Amino acid sequence: MSVEAASRGMKESYGDRIFLLMTYVLIGLLVLIVLYPLLYVVNASFSDPKLVINGQIGLFPKGFNLEAYRRVFMNAEIWTGYRNTVLYTVIGTFVNITLTMMGAYPLSRRNFPWRRGMMIFITITMFFSSGIVPMYLLVKSLGMYNSMWALILPSAISVYNMIVARTFLETNINEQIYESAYMDGCSNIKSFFYIVLPLSAPIMAVLVLFYAVYHWNSYFEAMIYLKDRSLYPLQLFLREILVMNQSDNVMMDSIEMDTSKFLVAEGVKYAVIIVSSGPILLLYPFLQKYFVKGMMIGALKG
Numbered sequence: 001m002s003v004e005a006a007s008r009g010m011k012e013s014y015g016d017r018i019f020l021l022m023t024y025v026l027i028g029l030l031v032l033i034v035l036y037p038l039l040y041v042v043n044a045s046f047s048d049p050k051l052v053i054n055g056q057i058g059l060f061p062k063g064f065n066l067e068a069y070r071r072v073f074m075n076a077e078i079w080t081g082y083r084n085t086v087l088y089t090v091i092g093t094f095v096n097i098t099l100t101m102m103g104a105y106p107l108s109r110r111n112f113p114w115r116r117g118m119m120i121f122i123t124i125t126m127f128f129s130s131g132i133v134p135m136y137l138l139v140k141s142l143g144m145y146n147s148m149w150a151l152i153l154p155s156a157i158s159v160y161n162m163i164v165a166r167t168f169l170e171t172n173i174n175e176q177i178y179e180s181a182y183m184d185g186c187s188n189i190k191s192f193f194y195i196v197l198p199l200s201a202p203i204m205a206v207l208v209l210f211y212a213v214y215h216w217n218s219y220f221e222a223m224i225y226l227k228d229r230s231l232y233p234l235q236l237f238l239r240e241i242l243v244m245n246q247s248d249n250v251m252m253d254s255i256e257m258d259t260s261k262f263l264v265a266e267g268v269k270y271a272v273i274i275v276s277s278g279p280i281l282l283l284y285p286f287l288q289k290y291f292v293k294g295m296m297i298g299a300l301k302g
């Protein structure tokens with residue numbers, strides 16, 4: 001009888017059902033608001049540019065057309081930008097993860113001298129920076145100007161991400177594990193490679209997503225530090241097409257009519273967005289289960 005009473009007490013009330021219904025409706029609307037622009041761009045890239053300009057594109061493509069994608073994939077600079085972006089993202093993310101975990105590990109150890117003072121000093125750098133001009137002069141004086149390293153080393157570590165990683169290590173790896181390893185003759189370096197890294201796979205997956213998205217979408221540093229177009233990342237070519245309205249210079253043949261150029265350029269803009277965003281969109285589902293956990297870890301004790 002008490003079990004039945006408890007089960008009746010666990011039943012949702014009418015107010016709870018209304019609240020859940022309103023929550024689902026609100027979440028559904030937010031999902032539609034987020035997904036519709038992406039769906040529109042995908043449909044516009046496969047549709048007839050005339051219909052796109054006239055606003056006749058809905059949930060499905062109209063006047064199926066692959067001319068924009070043909071233009072994109074025939075352009076050598078797009079492939080150059082793709083190659084450079086993949087290179088910068090892979091190498092940059094590897095450097096980021098390595099330095100972030102190497103910095104988070106000692107700061108997570110309670111027996112590390114001056115731990116609190118170093119954290120205060122490091123945290124200050126989140127709010128105060130040298131500025132663009134001093135950074136530019138530093139990069140140039142170090143001989144990194146117009147090279148790949150100008151896009152990687154100045155942003156080699158994120159203080160926020162290091163704090164997230166440090167919090168993860170503090171809350172998920174017990175000090176007794178380190179003590180047991182030390183008694184067995186394990187040094188700090190061995191503890192880092194054989195204990196910390198294997199147990200940090202979830203947070204490392206989150207950091208890979210953070211850093212990879214940053215490198216993939218970055219173009220401002222390339223605009224400042226690079227002058228050789230063969231080193232440009234994909235996002236810089238995308239900026240030329242979308243922001244500076246140079247589609248006709250980058251993609252079109254001079255013998256084409258102005259109207260044809262305009263129409264094809266409209267399709268090219270949408271196609272380039274899809275081509276440049278595709279890899280990151282495909283990467284996220286594989287790391288999504290770690291994403292929320294990593295964000296919640298960063299909200300715990302500092």
